[in-house]
Amino acid sequence: MATRRNSSTETAIKNMLIPLVQAIGRSGKLLYLIVFVVLGVIAYKYFTSEKTTATTEYNTELIQQQIKNVGKLVVTEGHFSQVMTYKDQQKYMMDLISFEKKALIIINADVTVAYDLRQIQYDIDEKNKTITIVGIPKEEIKISPDIQFYDVEQSTMNPFTGDDYNKINKKVKADLAKKIEKSSLKSNAKNRLVSELAKVLILTNSMGWMLQYNGVVVKSDKELELKIVP
Template sequence: MRNFLLGAAIMALLAFGIKYFIDQSNIQETELQSSDLILNQIKNVGKLVVTEGHFAEVISYKDNKEFLSGLFTAKKTALVVVNAKVQVSYDLSEIEYVLNKDSKTVVITKIPEPEIDINPDIEYHNLVSDLLNQFVPKDHNLIRKKVVKQLEEKVMSSSLVSNSENRLISELQKLYILTNSLGWTLKYNDTVIDSQAEIEKLID
């Protein structure tokens, strides 16, 4: 009887030990699967061309050159009509983050700035120039720079940027939902993201 009880106790300990190691193995495997899912979510985002729009602009270009201490001025003017295709995108492959499997934490340390791609189609009208102040390639370069600068200012205050930010927020929300469902914590630097509303604050 004593041998039977001893044998039963040994079998119970073996069974408990086997179950413990199986459970531990399952926990480690689950944690590995969780971290792989999060890594895939981050890597699969890729580059987002989030919004595209068209802008029109009319610019007056003037350039005056003075001669003989201001006694004579040579002028040139042009009316510049611009139609531009604009894309605003976030390259989320440039997101910087730290993934800690032990604490089950994903810390985003950097969110990239929006990239603005402007392709202007420039047409010149009413070109007028004096003999001593003719249009040269330098003028076209200056006009193009002025056009791009004005369009950048216009784009930054337009709905294109806000729409692209909404797309960025949507992608970050997917990451938050995934980490939250797996029992992980999502942070931006030292700030814990504990709601989808918190993500919107990251872009402000």
């Protein structure tokens, strides 16, 4: 039934078009018809082009907004404790007399590893639908130690001075820096960084755009971790 109906419809259309074409030919208006068709094609391409441009601009705005949302201070916190003994000895009269000072020191330190993604640098290539991460700020490590002295022993000939406290503070921070390197604090901070940047990767992929770093296209979170994380 459907085939017969379609056949009858085609026949009816042909019967309508043939007299129309003959009429146009007889009246000399065929040229106007051709001009009308050409103008229609041009108008179609024009409006299609405008739509593509509008879509590209919309996608660009979405990406910029996502980067703005990611652009924040990513902070990972940790706590470290240690106990140390500080000793210093002053000797006089060819080392026959000595004066010693010492103290038991307990250190509790709060440590933060931060990435300030507000400083991230990027370029957007609308023509090639590519966003390039130019630079990621280096991690910032802040150590805030609380130093408490116990069992302090000193003499008038060898008292604790500002130099002693500076030496102790310097050694405490050096020891803590070594502990931080051996801990998972920095790796946890990098994981959080990758998690934030992955939001940009997901958005660009969903819109058919590419994310790259230093000319290398990044396609997954793993590549993000290996190529982008400093």
